[in-house]
Amino acid sequence: MKKILIPAILFIAFACENSIENSSVCPDCIKGKPENHLIYAQDLTSAKLLFSSNNINLDSYRIYEFGTDDIGYRHVRCYQYVNNLTLLNEKLIFHYDAFGKFKSLSGTIITDIDCDSVPTMDISDVKKMYLKKVGEDVAPNIDKTKIENGCVLCEFGYYNVNAYVSFSTPEFILAWKVRPEGSAYPFAYINDSAKTVIHYINGNSF
Secondary structure, eight states: OOOOOHHHHHHHHHHHHHHHHTOSSOOOEEOSOOSSOSSOHHHHHHHHHHHHHTTOOOTTEEEEEEEEOTTSOEEEEEEEEETTEEETTOOEEEEEOTTSOEEEEESOOOOOOOSOOOOOSOHHHHHHHHHHHHHHOOOTTOOHHHHHHSOEEEEEEEEETTTTSTTOOOOEEEEEEEEETTOOOSEEEEETTTTEEEEEEOSOOO
């Protein structure tokens, strides 16, 4: 198991802080696990109670959605973190019944990744690669000017290259998820070591 390396975390922080200082538009680098969750306070209280009453530790997760279905089951969607880095394409959904009992899990909990945690790409190069893909996009609903002149968020973490292969063993690489601030699309996954675009998705169905 690879332990968290303090120099690695400092490197990430330094790279991000430099990018923030040089940007008059917005902080454009997301690194590490934020302290806050992404749901309303009332829902967060309910979600925390579900986790604690079922002895599930929430420390490695960040809740981004909480919902109740027609039969009273609660569904809590989370990002997960290893080595203080997000797993970009390995989200989890915890399912609880109407009485608050944990019933099932959608996704795979990852607790150990034997992979480096130091980025090799500069934020500016990540953004240039993303904006190049945006510029090549022929979808009519993509506001290229708005994206190019706006804030582009770059999130550094682990990407499972086998995530969409059935019955496969997870294989993680360092990567970036890039998207416009305030919008889910278009987004891209960029391989940090190979410096190539893994996927570019504009949200359109053809």
